[in-house]
Amino acid sequence: MIPEIGTLALIIALLLALAQTVFGLAGAQLNRPSWIAATTPAVAGVWVFVTVAFVALAYSLATHDFSVTYVATNSNSELPLLYRIAATWGAHEGSLLLWIELLATWALLVAALSGQLPVAFRARVLGVLGLVGVGFLAFTLFTSSPFARLSPAAIEGADLNPLLQDPALAAHPPMLYMGYVGTSVAFAFAVAAMLSGRLDAQWARWTRPWVVAAWMSLTIGIALGSWWAYYVLGWGGWWFWDPVENASFMPWLAATALLHSLAVTEKRGLFKSWTLLLAIFAFSLSLLGTFLVRSGVLVSVHAFASDPSRGMFILALLLFFIVGSLTLYAVRAPGLKSEGGFELVSREAFLLLNNALLVTAALLILTGELWPLAMDAFDLGKISVGPPYYNAVFLVPGIPLVFLLAIGMHAGWRRGLLSSRRRVLAMLFGGALLLALLLAFGAYRSAGTALTIVAFTAGLFVMGSALIEPVEAWRRGQKLPRAAIGMAIAHFGVGVWILGVTGVVSYKVEKDVSLAPGESTTIAGYTFKYLGTKPVSGPNYEAIEARVVISEGDRVIAELPTQKRVYRVQKNPMTHAGISVAWNRDLFVALGDDLGGGKWSMRLQYKPLVRYIWLGAVIMACGGLVAILDRRYRVRRTADAAVADGAAAAEAG
C-alpha cells in the first residue's frame, strides 16, 4: 500500500510541477496575474507530494518491505536503522528521488524567501525550476521508479553495499546533491533574467545568496566524500581524480567562478553576459555530472548502480537544458550592456583573472573526463587519463590563482591596489616565505617536492592576507559587513586547505609491509608493532581484526585495530583501516591479506597535515554561511543606495 501511495504522490507531483512551469512561465509572459498567483501553491504542492514519496520509500526501507524491488536490492533485515534510512539514497532510483526532493525544497525556499522580487520575475524563476522538476520526475517515473514491486516478494534483502554503510557516506550524497541541485536555482535566475531582459545590480544581489548556499553545500559534500574515501576505501587517498569525483569538482569550480563574477555584476554592473553564461555552465556541469555518474558510461570505483539505458533520457534532458538556455542566451545576451570600464589593476581585473583561471581548470578537467569517452565512441582505442594530467592542469592555473587571490582581495573597485596595503602585503609575503622555509626544513627536514615551498608560501600568504581587513577593522573599532567577514573566512580556509594538501602530498610516507606477530617496522620515526589477529563479529559482518601498537621512541601513541570485514549477505571483503589522529598528522594502518606462515600484509602510512584539507573546506563553507547572513540580502533597498553602500564599504575596508 505504502509504495503505491509513493507512486501516486510522484504522479501528482509531476502534474503539479507541470502546472508550476506553465503558470510561472506563461503567466509572466502573457501577464496573467491569476496564473502567476497560482505558481506558489503549485510549488508548495510539488514539495508536499515529493516529500510524501520520499517518506514512503524511507518507510518501506525502515519496515523491511522486501516486496519492493529497491528495498530488496538495497537493504537487509540485519541492516541497522541509520543505514536503512540512508539506503533511501544509496542507489540509483532512491538517489534520483533525493535529487527531486532537494529540488522541490530549493524551489520552496525560493518561493518563501523571495517576497521582495517582482512578481513576474519570481514566477519565471519558479517556472524554470518547475521545468527542471518535470524533467527529473518524468525520468524517475518512466525509467527508474523506486516503488516497483517485486513478485514474488523477496524473503530477505540483498543488503546495502558495505562501502556505503558509513556515517559520512550517509551524509555525503544529500550535501553533494544539495549543491548540485542548488545550481539549478542560479540557472533559473539566469534564465528568468534573460526572459525578462532585466539584469542589473539588484538581480545579482538576489542571485548571490542562492549561489553561495549551493556552493557551500557542494564544498561540504565534496569534503565529506573525500573524507569517506580516505578512511573507507581503505587506502588513505583523499582524492583520486576519479571521474565521479571530477563530476562533482567541475560544478564546484564553475560555482566558485560564478560567485566571484556575481560580485562584479552586483557592485559594478559588469560581466553581465559572462555571469549568465557561468550560471548556465555550472548547472550544465551538474547535469553532466548526474548523467556521467548515473548512465554507466564512466568506469569508476564509485559508480554505484548505473544503467546505460537510462543514460539516453538524462542525455536528452541535458541537451534540452543546455541547447535551450544557450539559444536564449544567444538571442538575449547582446542586449545586455555592461556599464563602465575598469583599470588593468583593479578588483574587477583580479576577479576576471580568477574567473579565467577557474574556468580554464574546469574545462581542462572536462577534457580529461570526456576524452576517453570520445576515443571509445570512435573506436580509437581504450584509454584512461591518469592523475598526473589532472594534477598538472589543476596546479598550473591554481597556483597563480592563489597568489592573485592574496593580492586581489586588497584591490579597490575600478582603480588600483589600495596603496595602504602594499607594504603590509610585501611584509606578509616575506613572512609567508620565511615560515614556509621554516616549516619545510624545520618541521619536515626536506624541501619536499618542486612545489612544496611555493605552495606553503601561497597558503600562508593567503591566510595572512585574508586577515588584514578584519584586523585593521578591529584595531580601528569598525564593524565589517558580514559579507566581508565571510569572504575573509572563506579565503583563510583556502589557505588552510593548501597547507593540508601540500603537507600530505610532500611529506607522506607509505609502506606495504609483511609482518608476523611481534614484529615491528618504523616509518617517519613511528614504530608500528603488529600484535596479532583475532576474529570479531559486528551486527551484519564477520571480521578478522589485527591490533597494531604505534610508538614514538619509548612513548606508546596508540593501539589501533584494523579489520578485514566480510559482510554476511554480500560476502564482499572490506578493509576497515585504523587511524590515529593528532593535530599535525594521521597514522594509518590497513590490514591486507594472510600471506601464510603467520604473516599478514599491511599498509602503513604517515599523513602529515591531512586533516587540514577537510578543515580548510569546512572553513570555506563557514565563510559562505557568514556571507549569506549579510544584511543587504535581507533588507529591501533600492539598487542605487546599495551600490553606493557597497562602494563605500569597499573604500572604508
Place this chain on the structure above:
Amino acid sequence: MTPRRKRLLTVVAILAGVGLATAVAIKAFDNNLSYFYDPSQVASGQAPAGKSFRVGGMVTQGSVARTPGSLEVHFVLTDFAHTVPVSYTGLLPDLFREGQGIIAHGRLENGVFVADEVLAKHDEKYTPPEVAKAMKNKQAAATGTKS
C-alpha cells in the same frame, strides 16, 4: 594608456594564458594517457614495449601464487583466448580473487607484466566493461556464436 592599448594588452594576456594552458595540457595529456589492451592483444605484440599501459582480464583459477611471507604475488590474466602472466608487489585490493575480472597497470618486462597497480571494482558482480567486452568477443569467437 589609451583604452585601445589596454584592450589589446588584455587580449594578448588572455591569449598567452590560453596558449600556455593548452601547451601544458597537451604535454600532460600525452604523458598520462594509458591504453587498455586485452591479453590477446598483448600476446600478439600490439601492446607497446617499454611503456606502461593497462591490461584487463579474468584472474585464472588456481593461478595466484605467492612466496609465503612475501608481498610479491604472481597470477595469470586470461580473456579465454590468450593469457598474460602478471607479477605485483604490494597489497591487493579487497575484491581481488581468482575468477574475478581485474585491471592491472604496469609494463611488460621479458614477457611478464609487472604491475604497479591492480584494480578490482568494489562489487562482487562487477567486471570492468573493457574486460567484459573483450571476454565476450573472445567467448563468442570460441563458440562460434554471434555476439
